[in-house]
Amino acid sequence: xxxxxxxxxxxxxxxxxxxxxxxxxxxxxxxxxxxxxxxxxxxxxxxxxxxxxxxxxxxxxxxxxxxxxxxxxxxxxxxxxxxxxxxxxxxxxxxxxxxxxxxxxxxxxxxxxxxxxxxxxxxxxxxxxxxxxxxxxxxxxxxxxxxxxxxxxxxxxxxxxxxxxxxxxxxxxxxxxxxxxxxxxxxxxxxxxxxxxxxxxxxxxxxxxxxxxxxxxxxxxxxxxxxxxxxxxxxxxxxxxxxxxxxxxxxxxxxxxxxxxxxxxxxxxxxxxxxxxxxxxxxxxxxxxxxxxxxxxxxxxxxxxxxxxxxxxxxxxxxxxxxxxxxxxxxxxxxxxxxxxxxxxxxxxxxxxxxxxxxxxxxxxxxxxxxxxxxxxxxxxxxxxxxxxxxxxxxxxxxxxxxxxxxxxxxxxxxxxxxxxxxxxxxxxxxxxxxxxxxxxxxxxxxxxxxxxxxxxxxxxxxxxxxxxxxxxxxxxxxxxxxx
Numbered sequence: 330x331x332x333x334x335x336x337x338x339x340x341x342x343x344x345x346x347x348x349x350x351x352x353x354x355x356x357x358x359x360x361x362x363x364x365x366x367x368x369x370x371x372x373x374x375x376x377x378x379x380x381x382x383x384x385x386x387x388x389x390x391x392x393x394x395x396x397x398x399x400x401x402x403x404x405x406x407x408x409x410x411x412x413x414x415x416x417x418x419x420x421x422x423x424x425x426x427x428x429x430x431x432x433x434x435x436x437x438x439x440x441x442x443x444x445x446x447x448x449x450x451x452x453x454x455x456x457x458x459x460x461x462x463x464x465x466x467x468x469x470x471x472x473x474x475x476x477x478x479x480x481x482x483x484x485x486x487x488x489x490x491x492x493x494x495x496x497x498x499x500x501x502x503x504x505x506x507x508x509x510x511x512x513x514x515x516x517x518x519x520x521x522x523x524x525x526x527x528x529x530x531x532x533x534x535x536x537x538x539x540x541x542x543x544x545x546x547x548x549x550x551x552x553x554x555x556x557x558x559x560x561x562x563x564x565x566x567x568x569x570x571x572x573x574x575x576x577x578x579x580x581x582x583x584x585x586x587x588x589x590x591x592x593x594x595x596x597x598x599x600x601x602x603x604x605x606x607x608x609x610x611x612x613x614x615x616x617x618x619x620x621x622x623x624x625x626x627x628x629x630x631x632x633x634x635x636x637x638x639x640x641x642x643x644x645x646x647x648x649x650x651x652x653x654x655x656x657x658x659x660x661x662x663x664x665x666x667x668x669x670x671x672x673x674x675x676x677x678x679x680x681x682x683x684x685x686x687x688x689x690x691x692x693x694x695x696x697x698x699x700x701x702x703x704x705x706x707x708x709x710x711x712x713x714x715x716x717x718x719x720x721x722x723x724x725x726x727x728x729x730x731x732x733x734x735x736x737x738x739x740x741x742x743x744x745x746x747x748x749x750x751x752x753x754x755x756x757x758x759x760x761x762x763x764x765x766x767x768x769x770x771x772x773x774x775x776x777x778x779x780x781x782x783x784x785x786x787x788x789x790x791x792x793x794x795x796x797x798x799x800x801x802x803x804x805x806x807x808x809x810x811x812x813x
Contacts, residue, residue: 346812347812348747348748349810355418355458355763356418357417357460358415358764358767359764359766360420360423362428363425364395364772364773365398365399365769366401367399369394372440372441373440374425374438377467378468378525380470381470383525389775389777390775409451409455413456413457415796419457419458420458420459421506421718422460422461423461423463423509424461424463427469428444433490434471434472436493442494442498445498446501449461453501459501461498461505462508462509463506463507464487464514466509466524478515478537479536480540483540484544484547487548488548488550488551489551491507492555495556499552499557505562505563506563506564506638507545507563509565511538512566514541515538516538516673518534520670520672521672523666523668524774524775535616535621536621538594542595542599542630543626543629545599546599546630549634553632561635562634563635563637563716563718564599565718566592566637567639568592569645572584572646574682575648580649583647583680584647585607586679587647587673589605590611590673591673598631599631603627604627634713636716637707638716639715641699642721643693643694644694647679647680650680663681689722690724690725691776691780695722697745697749700717700720700746701749701753704717704750704753704760705758708758708759714761716761717762717763717764718764719764719766720765722743722782723781724736724738728795735797740802766782767782767784768784769783769787769794784796
């Protein structure tokens with residue numbers, strides 16, 4: 330069986346595009362296990378923190394859960410055929426930790442691995458290169474009850490799980506991503522509490538951040554021992570493109586603080602040798618960094634990787650507080666859900682502003698310039714090949730009388746952001762691929778099934794899949810190799 334690396338996979342072009350992408354550019358879509366798989370209690374799978382969180386009254390809109398989701402566990406072959414019809418050259422999916430290792434300890438469950446073996450084989454049969462994400466937020470509930478990410482032991486358990494998954498699938502999966510958006514895991518899960526496990530302790534959030542970093546580094550080491558030398562290892566970060574509202578010293582200071590706890594908490598130890606002193610000073614009243622970070626941790630976290638993934642949706646505009654009323658109303662206008670608790674430990678009084686009033690159904694502003702700035706900045710600062718591992722938008726999609734779903738707003742959104750990727754490449758950024766979020770409408774975390782990001786519409790009662798206008802448009806972009 331031949332495995333094609335999505336960063337070097339070829340695509341065919343049927344017409345000369347106005348905006349062409351480099352040969353070998355990966356055209357993909359992305360999903361996450363808990364959001365699509367369902368089969369929550371089948372074949373040995375045990376609850377994750379998202380199963381527990383979703384079943385806690387008041388945590389998820391309408392009491393929705395991922396118990397069935399879009400039933401991808403039973404319908405994956407149909408879904409792969411959809412991907413092939415669209416011409417995708419690559420598919421980014423996540424593995425469910427509790428499906429593979431139910432308690433987060435001990436041997437793997439072969440039935441869980443068999444599902445992923447079958448998925449990967451089906452992708453390869455259709456010429457679609459798989460990209461596996463080890464952690465997209467579904468920590469086994471047993472590990473959360475033992476302390477979760479705020480305790481050091483979880484990082485070691487994650488590395489063991491990484492080795493199990495790579496041992497089973499490494500001969501067929503050429504690209505492995507350790508973590509997806511660890512910022513959300515740490516600061517929404519343990520800080521503001523709007524994501525699983527729903528804790529609201531700023532010190533725990535910072536401890537979780539360090540142990541997610543450590544888990545990443547340990548997993549890189551474990552993967553290197555198991556995977557073939559040709560395999561590539563990545564991490565996907567939702568780095569915030571932070572802009573001060575004005576050029577005053579106060580607003581620039583607000584931007585510095587958010588950039589530190591939003592971005593450099595990850596990129597410092599992963600790529601620059603350690604945590605920055607200003608981040609530690611901002612949060613010294615919450616954690617003792619000298620106690621939290623043990624000798625050798627930062628070197629472990631900084632193990633070299635091959636690719637860096639960016640998840641981008643909108644820029645982050647901030648200011649210093651103007652008055653108490655403004656702070657109270659606007660400080661949570663950061664796009665990360667409603668909570669009386671902050672997801673910005675040490676910088677709780679920073680005020681967030683919308684970049685503009687052209688927004689998606691999530692209330693997120695549409696500003697593709699931030700994607701250009703992010704990619705060019707990442708290329709300059711880290712010197713790694715880049716993937717856009719998530720980019721997309723939710724809109725109020727409506728099924729027409731003819732059964733079709735016309736979503737011109739999403740077409741416009743994706744076209745703007747693909748143009749931004751092309752602009753970044755033209756400016757010198759080494760961008761190897763784009764993964765549209767999301768392939769399918771699905772369980773959108775605390776919003777339940779109320780927000781639709783997919784380019785394929787899913788009727789949640791019947792599970793019928795209907796490609797939207799955006800899916801057909803994206804298929805043409807892929808066939809053309811660029812924008813018309």
